[in-house]
Amino acid sequence: NAGVMQNPRHLVRRRGQEARLRCSPMKGHSHVYWYRQLPEEGLKFMVYLQKENIIDESGMPKERFSAEFPKEGPSILRIQQVVRGDSAAYFCASSPSGTGENTIYFGEGSWLTVV
Amino acid sequence: AQSVSQHNHHVILSEAASLELGCNYSYGGTVNLFWYVQYPGQHLQLLLKYFSGDPLVKGIKGFEAEFIKSKFSFNLRKPSVQWSDTAEYFCAVSHMGTGKLIFGQGTTLQVKP
Numbered sequence: 001n002a003g004v005m006q007n008p009r010h011l012v013r014r015r016g017q018e019a020r021l022r023c024s025p026m027k028g029h030s031h032v033y034w035y036r037q038l039p040e041e042g043l044k045f046m047v048y049l050q051k052e053n054i055i056d057e058s059g060m061p062k063e064r065f066s067a068e069f070p071k072e073g074p075s076i077l078r079i080q081q082v083v084r085g086d087s088a089a090y091f092c093a094s095s096p097s098g099t100g101e102n103t104i105y106f107g108e109g110s111w112l113t114v115v
Numbered sequence: 116a117q118s119v120s121q122h123n124h125h126v127i128l129s130e131a132a133s134l135e136l137g138c139n140y141s142y143g144g145t146v147n148l149f150w151y152v153q154y155p156g157q158h159l160q161l162l163l164k165y166f167s168g169d170p171l172v173k174g175i176k177g178f179e180a181e182f183i184k185s186k187f188s189f190n191l192r193k194p195s196v197q198w199s200d201t202a203e204y205f206c207a208v209s210h211m212g213t214g215k216l217i218f219g220q221g222t223t224l225q226v227k228p
Contacts, residue, residue: 031214033214033215033216035216035218041220041221042205042218042219042220042221043159043205043216043218044218045215045216045217045218048213048214048215056213056215091158091159093216095214097214103161103164104149104161104214104216105161106151106158106159106160107158108157108158109158
């Protein structure tokens with residue numbers, strides 16, 4: 001049973017370019033979460049999605065960041081016009097439901113470097 | 116708003132020493148609590164979790180944690196650490212009983228051989 005799959009693992013973008021990070025949840029999981037880990041900091045919640053719905057985006061920056069989880073295919077975190085401060089590890093996690101009594105499983109992360 | 120505080124940012128121990136990492140949370144309702152470990156360059160792995168029942172929770176790799184409701188604490192312990200335990204440890208609480216996790220800032224553990 002494959003775990004949470006993220007790609008790319010490493011992504012380098014020049015300032016002003018777009019970054020797209022993909023996440024395929026574990027089989028049977030319909031809830032996806034995105035977290036960002038800045039250097040020397042803990043994980044910060046960004047967004048929580050179900051299929052075709054954004055449930056909670058309270059941690060998303062107001063501009064340039066968007067996320068989706070279509071009916072078919074992986075969840076995508078999109079960062080437009082990247083800046084150096086976007087350099088971070090982005091972790092996706094999934095769970096079978098949205099209640100807190102399910103274990104949240106994390107992917108291996110996507111490391112974004114903006115040059 | 117919910118928050119999680121980990122007291123120790125950087126801990127250095129010798130092999131076979133005992134470990135206790137502090138974690139306090141602020142939330143008055145029902146909480147689900149987690150400890151995750153992140154080895155260098157890797158993803159987060161679940162060490163243990165508390166949902167209900169026995170407040171002393173045993174996890175993988177010899178780790179355990181005790182939920183003390185009156186102190187809003189969920190400290191992680193291991194009687195005897197190994198060099199391979201060198202990693203970053205994160206305490207987390209689920210937000211309002213949902214799957215959204217609020218993380219502490221993490222504790223870096225360095226175990227010297």
